[in-house]
Amino acid sequence: WRRTDFLLVRRSHPGVLQSASALTAHVRRVQSATGIRRVYLATDSDDQAELDQVERAIDPVRHSRTDSAASLLARAQLANVEIAICGMASRFLGTRTSSYTLAILEERSAIFGHATDTSEEMQVEPPPAPEAALIPSRDVSEAPPASPAVTVGRTGMFLVFDVSPLEQLNKQRRALMFYLDLSMRLQRTLVLPRARLLRRAPPGSVGVQTSGAKYVRWGEIFNLTHLRRLHPVVELESFLDSLAPGQQIDALVELGQHGCVPTGAVRVELNGVRRVPVAETLCAPGLQHDLHTLGGMPQRVLAFSGVTDQLPQARAITLRPNVHFVQATYQAASQFVESTFGAAPFLAIHWRRTDFLLVRRSHPGVLQSASALTAHVRRVQSATGIRRVYLATDSDDQAELDQVERAIDPVRHSRTDSAASLLARAQLANVEIAICGMASRFLGTRTSSYTLAILEERSAIFGHATDTSEEMQVEPPPAPEAALIPSRDVSEAPPASPAVTVGRTGMFLVFDVSPLEQLNKQRRALMFYLDLSMRLQRTLVLPRARLLRRAPPGSVGVQTSGAKYVRWGEIFNLTHLRRLHPVVELESFLDSLAPGQQIDALVELGQHGCVPTGAVRVELNGVRRVPVAETLCAPGLQHDLHTLGGMPQRVLAFSGVTDQLPQARAITLRPNVHFVQATYQAASQFVESTFGAAPFLAIHWRRTDFL
Secondary structure (H helix, E strand, C coil), X not given: CEEEEHHHHCCCCCCCCXXXXXXXXXXXXXXXXXXXXXXXXXXXXXXHHHHHHXXXXXXXXXXXXXXXXXXXXXHHHHHHHHHHHHHHCCEEEEECXXXXXXXXXXXXXXXXXXXXXXXXXXXXXCCCCCCCCCCCCCCCCCCCCCCCHHHHHHHCCEEEEEECCCCCHHHHHHHHHHHHHHHHXXXXXXXXXXXXEEEECCCCCCCEEEXXXXXXCHHHCEXXXXXXXXXXXXXXXXXXXXXXXXXXXXXXXXXXXXXXXXXXXEEEXXXXXXXXXXXXXXXXCXXXXXXXXXXXXXXXXXXXXXXXCCCCHHHHHHHHHHCCECHHHHHHHHHXXXXXXXXXXXXXXEECCCCHHHHCCCCCCCCCCHHHHHHHXXXXXXXXXXXXXXXXXXXXXXXHHHHHHHHHCCXXXXXXXXXXXXXXXXXHHHHHHHHHHHCCXXXXXXXXXXXXXXXXXXXXXXXXXXXXXXEECCCCCCCCCCCCCCCCCCCCCCCCCCHHHHHHHCCEEEEEECCCCCHHHHHHHHHHHHHHHHHHCCEEEECCEEEEEECCCCCCCEEEEEEEEECHHHCECHXXXXXXXXEEEHHHHHHHCCXXXXXXXXXXXXXXXXXXXXXXXXXXXXXXXXEECCEECCCCHHHCHHHHHHCCCCEEEEEEECCCCCHHHHHHHHHHXXXXXXXXHHHHHHHHHHHCCCCEEEEEEEEEEEC
């Protein structure tokens, strides 16, 4: 609930300022719709009368405040803890046009995986609402992905699932996404089945061989430590081992069973484990989609078998940043890309063949001949100037492979031999997904779950824009040999190669934010220059965060005198960020400059009456006498990718920046911009001690200068 300076600067903006009575009406409306009782309030209001009115009406919880003498860093850290608390909430109400509310919305979507319909910015004052007609808190028909992992695990409720034995690994992962989302909505710990590894049917056949399946723990393929930051999960074998005598699966819903007959107590085979005790089996196709009924089921352990469910793509992409391969997969992919392509951009292709030649032959545009594939590649090369090509394919037709080899000279990963273990083959398939995820551009095969896995990996893990990937459609007209343009022309280039290769280019991008911008807007500028550095394949140099005090009551803005500078690594998790792209902090970068090295060009964006200069020493980000070879006056240059891509300067800097990335692009990068772990620990401890496992509504009520 933003107040203070908003009371001045937003008083003519309809729906931005919410009075205490309007805030109460919004809260009661949400409570009536969802049954959520508890409320958390984050606000900058210093009006005790309106705070008392809100206190009497909705009894919100607030975090203990820092006193006025607290350091700027302590106050910034508390503000971030409150962002994380609001990120964990079941529902959220925010203040329109507030950058703090925007930070919360990004945190909820990108870090905690909440659906967009669990958050809203309060609009015009709603009609007065009656006292909330509270319904039982276990009714989750309208409930979003709820409390943080640490509290969900305390409910003692579990959701088990097992995928149909005919589904290959990528579809098993997509089923995992569906039941991860369902377990979050039901506030149950998710029990992960073992991954079932299958061999393809012999050439000329369709499908898989279910005999000889090998089971491996999900933790051998996917990073469960990362997943558990979002929601509590336990592997099936560990879960079964933890059952005390007399404990069992309370209800098993059989989804894939034809002629299903419900039973009482029975022992079943589940995920290849025999004689699993079950209290009852149910025949209820579609129950997995009935949140209202599921939310009211009292069974401690609820299981589904024979599942083939997939989450809609729009929802899956919000959870996918939390579903990583094990680190060894990314290391193997990075080493391959670095040794093969260095820092050069490359085009990756997934060309699906074998059984698709039978099952997709009537689907227009799915099957691409060798000549069609070549035409697609040359079209992309002509448009982008990318020379190098990586090919992932299951083709076993040596004649068509030879034709592609002669035409586009692709690189392929060394194959596992036919005697290799199923796990080794699965691991190689995942390495190829990661390689394709790292590529500058990608061409995939329509209707292929493997291509879909690559598209998700590119967007959610590597932060590529959607227009850097496409699924090949109907055969294109023959294209001429690609008129290759210099590889440094990136006017059309996407976020490029993995961090390990970008760092080898020795090119840097420095930026410093306008001294009037508060911390959340400094972070949004970071997102803009992170995106720009990825497109230019330059290491990003992070300025220190500038912490400011608000102007006195009745005034607008901030006090620039007395600003405190802290390293970004004191507030944000740089280890996590470096997995996406190489970054270095400004102080470390300046310390690393050898005698005679300097910033080669400084573009002054916020300078009125700017005059370009030659060699000069400047103040940059509060650091005095930074050596610069030349200053440029070029407003808008930061948006001109073609010109920037051709600039030879080793160290390019921008000062006085206020740029923000469009929200659609920012949300793809935001999963990689985490607070330091201490922030999430403090927020989790507060939520656990205050709300336990109960859902709660969080509000940001901006006041003060907005009035």
